[in-house]
Amino acid sequence: MNRLLIYPYSRCLLLLLLLHANSKAISIWTHDLEGEEREEFIKDCQTNSTCGGIDVRYPFRLVNSTPAYCGVQGLEVSCSAAGDAIITVPHLGPCKIIKFDTYSVRIKVEGDEWARCPLQKLSSTNLTGSIYQLKSYYYYNDYSSKNYTLVKCSSEIAIDPYWITGPIPCLGNESPREWVYAADAWASMDQLPSGCVGTGIGGWIGYADRGTFGDLVQGFNQTLEMDVSLDIPEWEMCRDCHEEGKQCGFSRSRNQTDCLTRRGPDLEGEEREEFIEDCQTKSTCGGIDIRYPFRLNSSTPAYCGVQGLEVSCSAAGDAIITLPHLGPCKIIKFDTYSVRIKVEGNEWARCPLQKLSSTNLTGSIYQLEHYYGYYPYYGYYNYKLVACSSEITTDPHWISGPIPCLSDESEGQLVYAADASASMDRLPSRCVTTGIGGRIGYAGEQRFGDLVQGFIQTLQMDVYLNIPEWETCSDCHIEGKQCGFSLSRNQTACLIIAARRHGTTNIGLIVGLCISGLVVVLTYLIILYIFKASKKDQEIRIKVEQFLATYGDAKPTRYSFSDIKKITIRFKNKLGQGGYGSVYKGELPNGIPVAVKMLKSSKGQGQEFTNEVATIGRIHHINITRLLGFCSEQSTRALVYEFMPNESLEKYIFSRQDKGSNKSLSMEKLLNIAIGIARGIEYLHQGCEQRILHFDIKPHNILLDYDLNPKISDFGLAKLCSRDISIVTMTAVRGTMGYIAPEMYCRNFGTVSYKSDVYSFGMLLLEMIGGRKNHDPEIGRESEIYYPEWVYDRLVEKQDLVLAMEIEQNDGEILQKLSKVALWCIQWSPTARPTMTRVLHMLLGSSEEVHIPPKPFVSQH
Structure with missing residues (x-):
């Protein structure tokens, strides 16, 4: 009997092999560039490859100073007499390079024709067939493109920076009087006033983090700067290297693009001994060991540190470093990724936030934020100063004050500092933002x-330090090593700190020590074997308590096990059971109903517990389940959540198979639920201080409240990462079969990132519209065909999509929209999937605005 399969895992291996053979978007390197070949590439291609303050790196190359293998043909950069990095782009002409980004290159177009009327020139420019692209075919973190169209109006109209801007002076007419505006081509033209018509003229502008549509267009008009992407495999490979915190280069031995390891070999032998002797033996001040890339300038040679990182020892015994724009600062401590300093001087003491707000470290090697990989509990807050006419209630999570030195009660003005990422509509009406602000870096979990x-x-x-030496040193510290400088290789290197050798080795002593050591090891193993179970529990308890200690007051309410028993009436009402434990219904002393999850002590070394508290314990969002409290007592751990009376989405979308069930949802309600889930995931990815990756989005983990509003739950597999870097290092596959993205199984499909959640959301959408589980083979008998492919073919052929439910005639558009969005989300290449912000935009728009995506899989016919 032939059946329509939802997710044919029996053929997964064949599908993976087909995709590996056919996908151009998959990285093909298997090795990093290392050893002598790495050193040779750096020497040939990077040592003399700077122009106008811009480091020209592979796949680009500086033509006058590097050999041909240092870059890709067509990406040659020349250095002008004025010191500008110039590249010639087909159809655009010579362009000045403003900066390189992970996903794009910002250029400034040159010439009178561009200066005279930028949008007119851009509209007549076609880069088809060029390796340069103005249009983005993938939804990268911060790079995409806008399709604009020019509209002509008989009178001036009100503009909206989100979709229309103008008028464009160089395109209007005096007689007859006409005004020309640029509109987002994706916007509905029904919004245009009756006196406006489309001209049929338009184009694309690429952007990397440029704000609204109006900001993008006006920015290009004023600066002639825009962002372009490259349509070549080397660019995509380099992008993957950058996401791993590495550079990219070319391996002549393998004739392919490869990543460069971050550093060369460790510092060893005599060179290591010499570095320790010169740079570390007399390098302490005020109880602080000054280590590379810093150096104590009074007692160490210049090679012991990086220029600009010289530390002096004051008469009071303090380690002092002078920072641009900050002045002399006392070093409090060095950390793996940061340096804690104390700013000095009367101006700082008089009004710290006022002074910090006027301080700009742009261009300095010192930064108040870090730009590379994710490190737990390291980051920064952007703050804004707000002025209020009377005192307001503060919240340590987002607003603090009043600031005495900035406030004037006699004038009725109190100034507060607010987290700039918080929604300003939370401010009372008597408060206004001042437009003044800044940022503060932190190391260690802290509330705003x-x-x-x-x-x-x-x-x-x-x-933080924005220099490559600091990044290399951070890697050394992670490995338990120190870092130093190799004079022979002229580069930063790691070194192992061990006892130094003096005199002749006593072989007898070594033998004796080895025998003694063997006895100690055997004794230790016996003790370890005897106390293994209790020791393991103790370690977990210590880890959990240390974790809770770092969270201070930011964590939810802590309950004792005795409290938990009272809340659940001695675990009387069991709601269900999962892989991590059982869930019971309970009630808090104030009468609020709750769900209590009792975690199994053998699961995940306490990881499920700490993940939940670290993520939803600190955030509040209408579409995310709220964690009200927890219990950690001996080996007992429990989590207390708000109670969801309508249980999980799973029971609604799969109940359609049960004809007697009354739990079916209308198509409009399904759309609203999908939008709510998308809002929740978008908040996890973009709205938090650190990006939260869920890794287990599925119907069972979507709970519904009294009004059937969705709330994302179960963060046991979640992972925190920086919003600046999308790649995530994984040691094992996370998630549930049927929802796990391909890159979770195999690195060749791309890097694991927040796009893995997008894939899971796409599979969830398909289940919502199909009403059946991914592994359910009973959906139909038409043919043995992969379910998403069946949906794709029906969309392309414009056939009926009705599956397991009867729908109203006007619900067809919703069904089509959900299907197209789902297919966008399950693209096999992570780079081809949209961000959740884009997904939400598609769900809120009309079905016609959502184009049918490329086929997200290899056909099995």
Whole structure:
């Protein structure tokens, strides 16, 4: 009997092999560029490859100073007499390079024709067939493109920066009087006033983090700067290297693009001994060991540190470093990824936030934020100063104050510091933003208010270094090593710190020590075997308690096990059971109903528990389940959630198979639920201080409240990562079969990132419209065909999509939209999937605005 299969895992291996053979978007390298070949590439291609303050890196190359293998043909950069990095782009002409980004290159077009009327020139420019692209075919983190169209109006109209801007002076007419505007081609033209018509003229502008549509167009008009992408495999491979925190280069031995390891070999032998002797033996001040890339300038030679990182020892015994724009600062401590400093001087002491707000470290090697990989509990807050006519209630999570030195009660003005990422509509009407602000770096988990008040009271903050030596040193520290400088290789290297050799080795002593060591090891193993179970529990308890200690007051309410028993009436009402434990219904002393999850002590080394508290324990969103409290007592751990009376989405979308069930949802309600889930995931990816990746989006983990509003739950597999870097290092596959993205199984499909959640959301959408589980083979008997492919073929052929439910005639558009969005989300290449922000935009728009995506899989016919 032939059946329509939802997700044919019996053929997964064949499908993976087909995709590996056919996908051009899959990275093909298997090795990093290392050893002598790495050193040769750096020497040939990077040592003399700077122009106008811009480091020209592979796949680009500086033509006058590097051999041909240092770049790809067509990406040659020349250095002008004025010191500008110039590249010639077909149909655009010579362009000045403003900066290189992970996903794009910002250029400034040159010439009178561009200066005279930029949009007119751009509209007549076609880059088809060129390796340069203005149009983005993938939804990268911060790079995409806007399709604009020019519209002509008989009178001036109100503009909206989100979809229309103008008028464009160089395109209007005096007689007859006409005004020309640029509109987002994706916007509905029904919004145009009756006196406006389309001209049929338009084009694309690429952007990397440029704000609204109006900001993008006006920015290009004023600066002639825009962002372009490259349609070549080397660019995509380099992008993957950058996401791993590496550079990319070319391996002549393998004739392919490869990543460069971050550093060369360790510092060893005599060179290591010499570095320790010169740079570390007399390098302590005020109880602080000054280590490379810093150096104590009074007692160490210049090669012991990087220029600009010289530390002096004051008469009071303090380690002092002078920072541009900050002045002399006392070093409090060095950390793996940051340096804690105390700013000095009367101006700082008088009004710290006012001074910090006027301080700009742009161009300095010191930064108040870090630009590379994710490191737990390291980051920064952007703050804005707001002025209020009377006192307001503060919240340590997003607003702090009033700031005495900035406030004037006699004039009725109180100034507060607010987290700039918070929604300003939370401010009372008597408050206005001042437009003044800045940022404060931190190391260690801190709430916004605690960080601001801590800086005001102590004048201490954490800074990062924007230099490659600092990144290499961070890698060394992760490996338990120190870092130093190799004079022979002229580069930063790691070194192992061990006892130094003096005199002749005593072989007898070594033998004796080895025998003694063997006895100790055997004794230790016996003890370890005897106490293995209790030791393991103790380690988990210590880890959990250390974790909870770092969260301070930011964590939810802590309950004792005795409290948990009272809340659940001694676990009387069991709601269900999962892989991590059982869930019981309970009630708090104030009468609020709750769900209590009792975690199995053997699961995940306490990871399920810490993941939940670290993620949803600190965030509040209408589409995310709220964690109200927890219990950690001996080996007992429990989590207390808000109670969801309508249980999970799973019971609604799969109940369609049960003809007697009354739990079916209308298509409009399914759309609203999908939008709610998308909002929740988007908030996890973009709305939090650190990006939260869920890794287990599925119907069972979507709970419904009294009004059937969806709430994302179960963060046991979640992972925190920086919003600046999308790649995530995984040691094992996470998730549930049927929802796991291909890259989770195999690196050849791309890097694991927040796009893995997008894939899971796409599979969830398909289940919502199909009403059946991914592994359910009973959906139909038409043919043995992969379910998403069946949906794709029906869309392309414009056939009926009705599956397991009867729908109203006007619900067909919703069904089509959900299907197209789902197919966008399950693209096999992560780079081809949209961000959740884009997904939400598609769900909120009309079905016609959502184009049918490329086929997201290899056909099995």
